[in-house]
Amino acid sequence: MTETLSRPIVPGAGPPHPVETSGLTKRYGDLVAVDSLDLTVRTGEVYGFLGPNGAGKTSTLRMLLGLVRPSAGAVRLFGRPPGAPGQLDRVGALIEGPACYPYLSGWDNLRVLARLTGTPPIRIRTVLEMVDLADRAGDRYASYSLGMKQRLGVAAALLKDPRLLILDEPTNGLDPAGMADMRALIRRLAAAGCTVLLSSHLLGEVQQICDRVGVVSRGRLVAESTVAELRGTAGVRVLAEPLDGAEERVRALLGPDRVRVVDGGLDLSVDPDRAAWLNTELVGAGVAVRELRPLERDLEQVFFELTGGGAGHVG
Numbered sequence: 001m002t003e004t005l006s007r008p009i010v011p012g013a014g015p016p017h018p019v020e021t022s023g024l025t026k027r028y029g030d031l032v033a034v035d036s037l038d039l040t041v042r043t044g045e046v047y048g049f050l051g052p053n054g055a056g057k058t059s060t061l062r063m064l065l066g067l068v069r070p071s072a073g074a075v076r077l078f079g080r081p082p083g084a085p086g087q088l089d090r091v092g093a094l095i096e097g098p099a100c101y102p103y104l105s106g107w108d109n110l111r112v113l114a115r116l117t118g119t120p121p122i123r124i125r126t127v128l129e130m131v132d133l134a135d136r137a138g139d140r141y142a143s144y145s146l147g148m149k150q151r152l153g154v155a156a157a158l159l160k161d162p163r164l165l166i167l168d169e170p171t172n173g174l175d176p177a178g179m180a181d182m183r184a185l186i187r188r189l190a191a192a193g194c195t196v197l198l199s200s201h202l203l204g205e206v207q208q209i210c211d212r213v214g215v216v217s218r219g220r221l222v223a224e225s226t227v228a229e230l231r232g233t234a235g236v237r238v239l240a241e242p243l244d245g246a247e248e249r250v251r252a253l254l255g256p257d258r259v260r261v262v263d264g265g266l267d268l269s270v271d272p273d274r275a276a277w278l279n280t281e282l283v284g285a286g287v288a289v290r291e292l293r294p295l296e297r298d299l300e301q302v303f304f305e306l307t308g309g310g311a312g313h314v315g
């Protein structure tokens with residue numbers, strides 16, 4: 001979970017992280033869009049930056065890339081500020097959709113970009129294959145589906161063979177098939193060793209592909225952990241026979257408020273560490289225990305609690 005105080009970015013303390021921010025803040029007039037953000041993205045992970053619309057995600061990513069100046073705080077990418085020499089080669093990004101020429105083919109769009117960035121043209125085929133667009137590379141950009149346009153945007157971001165890829169809402173507006181393609185692409189890139197930071201307001205999205213998530217609400221980081229940690233454990237699920245005998249025993253042990261009958265089993269509000277004790281007690285009461293396992297919290301509920309029920313789709 002987050003620390004309450006901003007910690008300084010200490011140079012030389014181990015290999016630098018792909019992304020590290022300290023006290024990162026952005027104000028637009030009176031509005032604090034990003035509020036003292038301490039964020040760390042580690043090498044090789046897919047990090048999901050999750051929050052409702054307007055939470056400050058795009059503003060944060062733009063500061064990471066040096067596209068807007070922070071009002072306060074610091075950003076380090078691989079230990080160096082965003083504009084430092086060589087940074088453009090290490091970091092690829094897709095922010096707010098790709099900017100392409102509609103009348104040119106996907107291939108030619110990348111050729112223009114490769115020329116501008118001094119990338120050897122041979123790299124174009126590689127990145128088109130990576131995003132699964134090689135077959136349609138000769139077609140006009142205007143004829144592409146939204147998913148294909150997004151994937152071409154990722155291809156453009158990959159031209160320089162970056163070690164860090166920053167994607168702003170990469171699945172926004174895509175249909176389920178387009179989303180699945182994008183998820184598969186991100187997984188492939190991560191497997192190939194690229195660190196990925198992506199923003200999303202879709203909870204279902206990040207939990208499927210991200211190693212860790214940072215949850216942002218009204219500009220503040222309200223949680224940073226793995227999806228499993230975020231979900232945590234909320235109790236114990238028991239399947240036993242006879243169920244009424246089990247229910248009677250656990251009500252006597254825990255109190256009636258901590259026992260609920262759900263779908264032919266019992267959901268108990270009790271620390272999962274007490275499972276062995278519960279098992280012994282139930283068996284001692286002549287109950288056959290078929291299953292006893294930790295009960296996970298509903299992730300949507302966690303997200304709503306963390307973001308104060310903030311607006312935004314959680315898919």
Ligand SMILES: Nc1ncnc2c1ncn2[C@@H]1O[C@H](COP(=O)(O)OP(=O)(O)OP(=O)(O)O)[C@@H](O)[C@H]1O
Nearest residue numbers: 028031033051052053054055056057058059060201
């Ligand atoms: N250039 C700007 N001038 C004034 N206010 C801005 C500017 N850019 C963003 N904001 C405001 O800052 C807040 C955070 O916006 P931001 O776009 O960073 O959030 P977000 O989490 O990316 O949301 P979304 O998913 O809707 O883009 C919002 O209230 C937005 O209206």
